[in-house]
Amino acid sequence: MKRGTGDYPTVFALLAVLLTFFFVPAETAAQAQGPELYVVAMHPRSLLLFDGSRDEIIGEIQTRGRNPREVVPSPDGRFVYATTEGRSQLERINLQTRKVERVFNLAPPGHRLTIYGVAINSMGDRLYVHVKPVRELVDEYKVDPPQIWSVDVHTGKSEKIVEVPQGVAALVMTKDGRRLIAWGRDLYYIDLAQGRITDTVPLFNRNLPGQGPLDTLPLFFEYERSGILSCPYYTTDPILKKALFGLANLDLNTGKLDLVELGPAIPLYSSVVSADRKRAYGVMNQLVAVDLPAGRVLNVQDLERTQYITNISRDGKKLYVSGASYFIHVYDTETLKLLKTIKLSGDASIAFSAIPAAAVH
Numbered sequence: 001m002k003r004g005t006g007d008y009p010t011v012f013a014l015l016a017v018l019l020t021f022f023f024v025p026a027e028t029a030a031q032a033q034g035p036e037l038y039v040v041a042m043h044p045r046s047l048l049l050f051d052g053s054r055d056e057i058i059g060e061i062q063t064r065g066r067n068p069r070e071v072v073p074s075p076d077g078r079f080v081y082a083t084t085e086g087r088s089q090l091e092r093i094n095l096q097t098r099k100v101e102r103v104f105n106l107a108p109p110g111h112r113l114t115i116y117g118v119a120i121n122s123m124g125d126r127l128y129v130h131v132k133p134v135r136e137l138v139d140e141y142k143v144d145p146p147q148i149w150s151v152d153v154h155t156g157k158s159e160k161i162v163e164v165p166q167g168v169a170a171l172v173m174t175k176d177g178r179r180l181i182a183w184g185r186d187l188y189y190i191d192l193a194q195g196r197i198t199d200t201v202p203l204f205n206r207n208l209p210g211q212g213p214l215d216t217l218p219l220f221f222e223y224e225r226s227g228i229l230s231c232p233y234y235t236t237d238p239i240l241k242k243a244l245f246g247l248a249n250l251d252l253n254t255g256k257l258d259l260v261e262l263g264p265a266i267p268l269y270s271s272v273v274s275a276d277r278k279r280a281y282g283v284m285n286q287l288v289a290v291d292l293p294a295g296r297v298l299n300v301q302d303l304e305r306t307q308y309i310t311n312i313s314r315d316g317k318k319l320y321v322s323g324a325s326y327f328i329h330v331y332d333t334e335t336l337k338l339l340k341t342i343k344l345s346g347d348a349s350i351a352f353s354a355i356p357a358a359a360v361h
Contacts, residue, residue, distance in 0.1 A: 035357060036051065037050070037355040037357070038050040038052055038352055038353060038355065039095075040322060040352050041068040041348065042347070042349060043067055043349055045066045045084070047060070047068060047082065047093060048060050048061075048345075049095070050320075050328065050352075052314065052318070055318075057342065057344070059098055061100075062100075063082060063084050063100060064084065064091055065085035065091060067084060068351070069082070069083045069084070069349060070082065070083045070087075070117070070118050070351060071351035072120055072127075072353070073354075073355045073356060074124040075356065077355050078095060078096060079095060080092075080353070080355070081093075083115045083118065088112065089103055089105050089115075090103070090104040090115065090151075091104070092153065102156070106129070107133075111134065114131065115129050115132075116130050116170070116171075117170045117171030117172075118171060119171045119173045122177050124153070126152060128150055129158075130164065130168050130171045131146070131147055131149055132144075145163040146164050146166060147160050147161075147163050147164065148164060148180065148190060161195050162197060165184060165188065168183065169184060169218045170183040170218035172223070172229055172250070177192075178191065178193065181255065183229070183231070185205060186200050186205050187201040187250070187257060203233070204216075211235070212236045212237065214235050215234045215235065216231045216248055219269075220269050220270035220309045220323065220350050221270055222351075222352060225275045225314070225354060226272075226276075227251065228249050228252065229249070229250040230248070230250075230270075231247070232247060232271050233247070233248045233259070242264065244265060245262055246259055246261040247259075248260075260290070260292060261295065262290060263297065266282070268284045268286075269284045269306075270282065270283055270284075271283075273292070273312075275312070276316065279291065281312065282310075283307050283308070283309070284306060284308075285303055286301060287300070301331075305325055307329075308322075308324050308350055309321075309322055309351065311352045311354060316333060317332070318331065319331040319333050319336075323350055325347065326347055326348070327342065327343060327348075328342040328348070329341055329342075
């Protein structure tokens, strides 16, 4: 078929449009994703807003209660829920108005509560909290069994779902919204429809030939980038009597736990996994980089002080380290070299949470 010369400009124009579409500059693509916002819990009573695209503090929100701990973002990125006042209450903070909208005092009359673990459903209308209730009687305190409660974010009404064993420190939800996973001495899988624990994965209480119990401390964790809650574990080889460590990686898409053994123990408080799930980074007195597919430590850098928490940038190139200090340190994920230090208004707490992009204006 003979092609007329008038077709060529049309073809070239179409190609130009396609090339423009497929080869968007990286900066433009990043802008399309929206700002890269983190919320940092601070002593004595505030939340910092940290812009990861500029590595700068862009605001500070005062909380009603003291010492915010856990910070859980809503799925739409408009709110965060923070535990305050010694983990006795929850506050809902509007990230657009930068104000506390509501304080949830969940304790029934004559009770006091301690909250260890908060999760939110995909609709953003229901919180799940792990509480340790204490009844204040006339002449004594009576400790009730630890429990999981469901809280309506609109009405503040709560209801008990299930009792759980002692020692739970973290609560997360699987991606399908059907199960809660309570992380304590072991992992407890809670079916929300049935309102009961349907499965337990032994960690400390595992009984396997030639393997010792696993100790974990799931108090400092961030999983927004990868969908993996990563926690360092420690054990002792019962035959060689050597202390070993690794990472217990809980995939929130599937609920599956993967144990990555890494060799002689390096003390770590927390760890985070990159979005591509190929690297993990742990922190305490040292900063540790791990090749997850190979199951080996890649790099170890000494830190000038003890740190509790770390998170990773959206592009996977920067690592943010903070907690127990009045700094945020920014490291290169490939080399673990310090890139920048941001001074804070006070001491950072245990949360450095990435927030969905819709939140910032």
